Each structure stands twice: as C-alpha cells, then as structure tokens.
Amino acid sequence: MIEFLKQPWPWYVAGPLIGLTVPLLLIIGNKSFGISSSLRHICASCIPANIPFFKYDWRKEVWNLFFVFGIFLGGAIAINLLSTPAPIEVNPNLAQELAGYGITNYDNLIPEDIINWQSLFTLKGFILMVIGGFLVGFGTRYAGGCTSGHAIMGLSNLQLPSLIATICFMIGGFIMANLILPIILSL
Amino acid sequence: MKNIDNKNIGIEEKLSTFNSQLSTDKELRELDAMCVNESRLEHKWYHNLKYLLIGILFGIVFVKSEVISWFRIQEMFHLQSFHMYGIIGSAVITGMVSIFLIKKFNLKTIYGEPIKITPKTFNKGQIYGGLIFGFGWAMTGACPGPLFAQIGTGATVVAVTLLSAIAGTWVYGLIRERLPH
Numbered sequence: 265m266i267e268f269l270k271q272p273w274p275w276y277v278a279g280p281l282i283g284l285t286v287p288l289l290l291i292i293g294n295k296s297f298g299i300s301s302s303l304r305h306i307c308a309s310c311i312p313a314n315i316p317f318f319k320y321d322w323r324k325e326v327w328n329l330f331f332v333f334g335i336f337l338g339g340a341i342a343i344n345l346l347s348t349p350a351p352i353e354v355n356p357n358l359a360q361e362l363a364g365y366g367i368t369n370y371d372n373l374i375p376e377d378i379i380n381w382q383s384l385f386t387l388k389g390f391i392l393m394v395i396g397g398f399l400v401g402f403g404t405r406y407a408g409g410c411t412s413g414h415a416i417m418g419l420s421n422l423q424l425p426s427l428i429a430t431i432c433f434m435i436g437g438f439i440m441a442n443l444i445l446p447i448i449l450s451l
Numbered sequence: 452m453k454n455i456d457n458k459n460i461g462i463e464e465k466l467s468t469f470n471s472q473l474s475t476d477k478e479l480r481e482l483d484a485m486c487v488n489e490s491r492l493e494h495k496w497y498h499n500l501k502y503l504l505i506g507i508l509f510g511i512v513f514v515k516s517e518v519i520s521w522f523r524i525q526e527m528f529h530l531q532s533f534h535m536y537g538i539i540g541s542a543v544i545t546g547m548v549s550i551f552l553i554k555k556f557n558l559k560t561i562y563g564e565p566i567k568i569t570p571k572t573f574n575k576g577q578i579y580g581g582l583i584f585g586f587g588w589a590m591t592g593a594c595p596g597p598l599f600a601q602i603g604t605g606a607t608v609v610a611v612t613l614l615s616a617i618a619g620t621w622v623y624g625l626i627r628e629r630l631p632h
Binding site: 296300331338 | 477480483484487488498502505507508509510512513515516518521523524525532533535538541543544545549550555558561562564565566567569570571573574576578580581582583584587588589592598599602603605612614617618619620621625
C-alpha cells in the first residue's frame, strides 16, 4: 500500500480527490473552496494599512489560513514520507527545449537550475520569482479567484464569470509560456 | 474652481455609495473573492483543525500528482501532456456532480445549517486579472495553493515568491478603486 502511495499518482486519482474538496468543505462548515483569498486574509491580518479592501473581520475567514497551512504541512509530509527519489518525467520535447536554457535538473518539483537562492539575485531569477509572484497575487485578486476558486469551485457551481476567468488564466499562461518565457529564460 | 468642487462631490458620492454597498462585513469579505465563509455559526478555534486536516490531505495530493511541479505547468501550456487537463477536468466534474447532489437533496452541513453558495457577478477584472494571473502562473509554475505546498517540499526560496504574491494582493487592494472593473 505504502509502495503504491509512493508512486506518482495518475490524474484520474488526483483530480477526483481535488474535486471532492468542494463538497467536503461545504458539508463540514459551509465554506466555498478557494485558496488565493488566504493572501488577502494575510494582508488584512498583518498589514491592513487602513485600506478599505482589507478592513473586514478576517477572523471569520481564519479557516482559510488553517487550510493553507495544512497544504504547507501536506507538502512536507508527502516529500519526506511518501516520495521516491525518481526524477520527474516530462515530455522529451519539453526536456530538450529546457536543456537549451540550461535546465537539466529534474530531481525536484521545481527546476533547481533556475529557482534557487543564488539565482534570486540575478535578473532572470528576480523576474521569475519576484515579478512572477507579484503577478500571481495581484492577478488572482483582481480576477476574484485563482485556479481553485474560479476553475474548480466556480465551474463546479456553473458560474459564467468563473468560466471567463478560467479561459483568461489559460490565455495568459499560453502567451507567457510560449512567447515571453523563452525570452526570460534566455537572459 | 466650481469644476473642482463638482468633481470632489462626484468622488464623495461614489465613495459613499461604495461604502453603503459594502454595508455589511460579509459583503466586504465577498468582494473579489470566491471562497467565503457562509456559516453564521461561531466556533471555538479548534474547530478549524478540520480545515488543517483537509489542507494536509490536499497538499499530499498536490505533491503526489505533481500538480505543484513547474515542469508539469510548462507541459500544460505547451500542450505536451494530458496530465494537468485530466486533473483539472476530473476535479471540475467531481465538483459539479457534488454540488448538483447537494442542491438536489438540500444537504445541510454537519452543524445543520443549509448549504449556501453565493453566485458571482461578472466584472472586467475577471478578464484583466485573469490574464495577469495567467502570466504569473506560467512564470512561477504555481498558483497560490501550490506555492504553500512547494515551500513544504523544502523549496525555501519559494517563500520569496509567496511574499511577493502577498505584496501583489496588497497593492491590488491599495489601487483597487482606480482599476477598471
């Protein structure tokens, strides 16, 4: 059983498990599934700065902070107790393209060749981690949700605004990955 | 001078309607948010440990299915693998069927409250913000959930990405009124 759990899980196991989070959160406490709001609650609790958008009772949403702290712990548990040292297997075409940018290390879920503490202080690393992170935080809140809130919770509830948002996430991602990221990775 | 006064009054009117629109705390919490606590019940803090547990299971699924892998996100945006589409697609179908059943049978929470999901209204933010998030998603290889899980897997530098995402959310809050919605 443990050996089975240690393999990478196929999509048809992981997808339904992620989808089941939606009814689970609703049934145990009337909570609508979403993750990016946690960033807003962190702002509201730590640096509200008298901004109206952060002047609400964040304690009512503290469940969301417990949830994301759990995701952090889950990441630590999975990597330490349930992982095999096998490198990530990716499409050979992608591996070939990435090798052209000097990305050859597949030991971790993130590419250690470009995402590490040393590269943080290079232009490429700064753009990928700092600017990229900023766009994630700014964009998700502007859009009113992220992959979990819009793409999973919103689509599950047949919300047209969530479909529009999800399509825009994908368009933005395709533009970045295919047109802009090659330039950044060449820096 | 008169023009300026008129302009000021215009802004004040807008502000006051904005404030009255957000008369309740729950409305403010719902602003630009998908995930909201609909429950009116007050609980002791340890009731939140349920969400910690679900988060842990969720984080494990994230790692074991490689959803949080930068490489998998690149594969997805290069149409080189079905993996991510399969995960998101089957998650949405599972969620849809679940919500359909919850509505059909009027299921209640374990505390006996009727289950409520607030519908969302369209605004242009879903387009502009969606595109901006899409850019960040392909760069960092992570949406907000995976950021937390990536740090858990020992990629400590991702904490910088997370802090930057928090800064992005904060700046959005700061300039929100000046952005097209």
